[in-house]
Amino acid sequence: MPRPGAAALDRAKSLLDGALGPSKVVTGEGALAAFAGDESENDPVLPDIAVVAESADDIRAVLRVASETGVPVTPRAAGSGKSGGCIPVGGGIVLATAGMKAIKEIDRNEQIAVVEPGLVLGDLHAAVEAEGLFYPPDANSLSWCALGGNVAENAGGPRAFKYGTTRDYVLGLQVVTMGGEALSIGRRTKKGVTGYDLTALLVGSEGTLAVMTEAVLRLVPKPETVVTLMALFEDVYATSRAVAAMLGARVVPACVELLDRATLDAVRRAGVSVDERASAMLIIEVDGAEVTTELEMERVGGACDAAGALAVLVAQDVAQRDRLWAARRALSPTTRAMAKYKVSEDVVVPRAKIGALLETVDVIRETTGVSMLTYGHAGDGNLHVNFLWNDPAQVADVRVGLDMLFRAVVDCRGTLTGEHGVGLSKASYLPLEQSRAVIDLQKQLKGVFDPKGLLNPGKIFPRVGHGGC
Numbered sequence: 386m387p388r389p390g391a392a393a394l395d396r397a398k399s400l401l402d403g404a405l406g407p408s409k410v411v412t413g414e415g416a417l418a419a420f421a422g423d424e425s426e427n428d429p430v431l432p433d434i435a436v437v438a439e440s441a442d443d444i445r446a447v448l449r450v451a452s453e454t455g456v457p458v459t460p461r462a463a464g465s466g467k468s469g470g471c472i473p474v475g476g477g478i479v480l481a482t483a484g485m486k487a488i489k490e491i492d493r494n495e496q497i498a499v500v501e502p503g504l505v506l507g508d509l510h511a512a513v514e515a516e517g518l519f520y521p522p523d524a525n526s527l528s529w530c531a532l533g534g535n536v537a538e539n540a541g542g543p544r545a546f547k548y549g550t551t552r553d554y555v556l557g558l559q560v561v562t563m564g565g566e567a568l569s570i571g572r573r574t575k576k577g578v579t580g581y582d583l584t585a586l587l588v589g590s591e592g593t594l595a596v597m598t599e600a601v602l603r604l605v606p607k608p609e610t611v612v613t614l615m616a617l618f619e620d621v622y623a624t625s626r627a628v629a630a631m632l633g634a635r636v637v638p639a640c641v642e643l644l645d646r647a648t649l650d651a652v653r654r655a656g657v658s659v660d661e662r663a664s665a666m667l668i669i670e671v672d673g674a675e676v677t678t679e680l681e682m683e684r685v686g687g688a689c690d691a692a693g694a695l696a697v698l699v700a701q702d703v704a705q706r707d708r709l710w711a712a713r714r715a716l717s718p719t720t721r722a723m724a725k726y727k728v729s730e731d732v733v734v735p736r737a738k739i740g741a742l743l744e745t746v747d748v749i750r751e752t753t754g755v756s757m758l759t760y761g762h763a764g765d766g767n768l769h770v771n772f773l774w775n776d777p778a779q780v781a782d783v784r785v786g787l788d789m790l791f792r793a794v795v796d797c798r799g800t801l802t803g804e805h806g807v808g809l810s811k812a813s814y815l816p817l818e819q820s821r822a823v824i825d826l827q828k829q830l831k832g833v834f835d836p837k838g839l840l841n842p843g844k845i846f847p848r849v850g851h852g853g854c
């Protein structure tokens with residue numbers, strides 16, 4: 386992707402210095418390294434300039450300068466993304482919003498919160514829960530990911546099974562478009578159908594249409610009780626039978642997380658003791674009023690037993706529950722440490738096809754000889770299929786495996802990404818799932834918001850090769 390010329394950059398730098406003061410404008414390779422990468426497998430790319438925004442006015446100034454000078458601009462919140470969404474592949478300016486962390490409002494009666502893009506998700510959870518309220522989306526990086534990125538990528542997490550993803554909780558947004566125009570879209574009320582649903586369009590648009598300066602979030606009452614169960618199985622296929630049986634018993638757990646044998650081995654190596662006979666685990670959580678959670682817990686236990694569980698254990702206290710979730714939430718870094726190279730996918734299949742997907746993973750492993758492991762959000766059919774390898778020469782085999790995986794997912798009417806986004810990683814695979822007409826329509830929408838193609842260029846739309854390997 387061509388980078389901006391020196392003259393345009395010099396002009397942008399001096400306009401930014403003038404508009405914002407030099408302290409917010411970062412240059413120099415050492416300092417810019419902090420704005421180059423994310424948590425995906427894509428190589429970092431140094432921007433030419435980074436702006437550390439402190440207010441909506443700063444964001445307006447940056448988008449005005451970018452438009453005026455023709456310099457690309459890539460928004461960035463915490464940098465926890467998994468698909469290269471904030472990597473500035475076109476160079477230019479990184480617009481960093483991590484410093485805008487305010488919770489501007491929590492309204493208990495209306496059950497809404499108004500937040501800035503740099504607010505860390507875990508901090509939002511703590512603040513609203515202190516008021517007896519609940520913000521369900523719970524990306525596993527919640528201790529450091531930020532709302533701006535969550536909104537841009539429509540982040541999910543384990544609780545999406547019962548509660549949905551970020552988009553289900555964003556009522557309205559303050560955004561700035563290229564050129565620096567501030568827009569207020571959406572609403573603060575629970576209901577509302579005025580005009581097109583621009584909020585829904587912008588949530589998950591991967592920072593390619595506009596930059597968020599504020600979000601109005603819908604909250605729900607905090608569940609009275611939470612019960613966490615761990616079910617162990619001799620084989621991974623039994624887990625999909627258990628999930629089907631739970632739904633058949635009319636239970637909608639908050640989370641149903643799957644760990645396959647190779648993932649369990651990684652957990653064991655990380656020091657958590659798990660029954661050696663087990664080749665698969667489900668972590669299941671039910672929440673709500675005490676009477677209903679007790680009933681649901683029994684039904685979940687019955688469903689697991691019917692599917693042939695070796696054991697179903699209930700976390701006895703908060704400490705046990707926290708230990709289990711800490712191990713689950715750390716799976717991404719734990720498995721990352723297992724090999725020199727890793728690609729983690731986040732494909733989704735209809736729940737009834739989870740077994741078929743796991744069979745496909747076995748076939749891919751045998752065909753390519755690449756180590757693989759699978760974990761993820763079984764309730765949603767959203768599985769993180771991981772490829773792990775040490776020899777750079779195996780990249781070709783990984784690419785074969787990815788192709789097999791994505792084709793199998795699309796063939797069973799699944800989707801390529803459930804929560805990490807297309808970004809750089811999956812842009813070249815978009816035509817597998819979406820027709821040319823659908824892709825063209827999205828490009829036209831992009832052109833309406835960003836006619837010069839300067840906002841987060843290089844993302845979503847097809848290019849060659851998998852960005853992560």
Ligand code: 2HG
Pocket residue numbers: 467525713714716717729730761769771804
């Ligand atoms: C998770 O579910 C995250 O832990 C990250 O979505 C998945 O990196 C991964 O494999």
Ligand code: ZN
Pocket residue numbers: 525542761762769804
């Ligand atoms: Zn996930």
